[in-house]
Amino acid sequence: MILWPISVMMIFHRSVFLAINGARTDDFTTVYNASLNFLNRRPVYAENYTTVDPHYLYPPSGTLLMAPLSILNPQDARWTFIAVSVIVLIVCAYLLTRMFGYSANSWVFPAVLFFFFSTETVANTLIFTNFNAFVLLGLLAFLMLLRSDRDLWAGVAIGLTLAVKPVLAPLLLLPLLQRKWKPLVTAIGIPLVLNMLAWPLIVDATDFISRTAPYLFATRDYYNSSISGNGMYFGIDGWLIILLRVMFTLMAVFSLWFLYRYYRESNELLWLTTSSGVLLCTLFLVSSLGQGYYSMLLFPLVMTVFLPGSVMRNWPAWLAVYGCMTFDVFASTQWRAFGRYLEYNKVPMGWSLLMIVVFCVLLFRWLDLRAAARVAAA
Incomplete structure (x- = not known):
């Protein structure tokens, strides 16, 4: 109702x-x-x-x-x-x-x-x-x-x-x-x-x-929320753009490896939907073009919140979702520069935070598994 x-x-x-x-x-x-x-x-x-x-x-x-x-x-x-x-x-x-x-x-x-x-x-x-x-x-x-x-x-x-x-x-x-x-x-x-x-x-x-x-x-410097497009628009040094792209690619590689090893057979739905989100979010960030309305392709990843073991069951993940999916406009007549910065960066910051959250959640699980294995071996 x-x-x-x-x-x-x-x-x-x-x-x-x-x-x-x-x-x-x-x-x-x-x-x-x-x-x-x-x-x-x-x-x-x-x-x-x-x-x-x-x-x-x-x-x-x-x-x-x-x-x-x-x-x-x-x-x-x-x-x-x-x-x-x-x-x-x-x-x-x-x-x-x-x-x-x-x-x-x-x-x-x-x-x-x-x-x-x-x-x-x-x-x-x-x-x-x-x-x-x-x-x-x-x-x-x-x-x-x-x-x-x-x-x-x-x-x-x-x-x-x-x-x-x-x-x-x-x-x-x-x-x-x-x-x-x-x-x-x-x-x-x-x-x-x-x-x-x-x-x-x-x-x-x-x-x-x-x-x-x-x-x-x-790479174009307009209507582009990828790391390279956003970096070109704000005049970021090329070495930092390359470093960020490599960093998020490596986070994706680890996340995909962990999901494949520990979830492919035990929970196929969680593996498919989370892995698809990681692949697509990485594409949006590290490719030459990433546009905000591509974020709808992350809906299956967001929906995993209903599954035990989901990487979305924490508040930073939903802050990331807000960043890359919000319809709010941050243009400000009082704080023009700050509002403009938030408006142009909400999507890339949302995608970036989402990738960091997925990586950190899975990294901590891997570290816990290693620690448990050492205790069992002792």
Whole structure:
């Protein structure tokens, strides 16, 4: 009675008002125009990458999948995309609830919906009209299908997202650690086949390799919450940026090793969801581009708080979640510099603290295990 009306009204507000109103950042128009250019046999990758406006960065396979959008007029296409994204997010909340053993009739489902739509990552995905909701759906389907040993379908789920945005690519390490090869067949095969089909249909397909790909791998100092992007924006020395990237990579390596050794067989759900969070959070921090609304892909890690042994059962972890997912704005008329610093750093500090928390929790467990082993040996 408490959670449902609040959750429903929050979904209504975020989708019907904030999303339809939009914002200066508009990820949808570039996708729509690229789809229109594709269907009309005009160049798709001819943008000026020296501006700070949103650019079209999807590969030819993504262009092929997104092409039906331009059949509708721009407003109808955008509103339809928002509506479908909202439905997908609700489905994701349901799948996450079921994944952790709760029914749709429990209080957990409306609580997850409330949490989803209270975050910056969901709100700005709808406001900017981005593809992220579908990536989250692919992530959850991939994890659930892996657990049920439907390996080829697990590869299909992640392969369709990779065809548009390769952000989930590090998760292909998980089936490899399980000694499963079938998910890789469809996960790699689907983007490969779609690119082969789309390549001859795009008049400037080679420009994706020569112009767009270099831009994708370059670090930009705007709308970038990665260590390198944030460091460039604030003028941090290059050696410190490299040191931080190496440090967080090493923390991730230890965390993944410990999770694999002690949880893969005893608690597969905790292993999969925590490991996926570690892989993705590390990607956001150490790659050339990390954007705040990617944080929704950490929802499975956050949901582990319901499991015994979760790394999320401490207050620093939730301070980290607040940092990388809050919809609060810290712009201040009284303390301009301090407010600006908090606003630009809340996401990278949230991701960083989350990685530190996971590393420290698992390190202390490892040290306890070593100490117990020494006592037993004595």
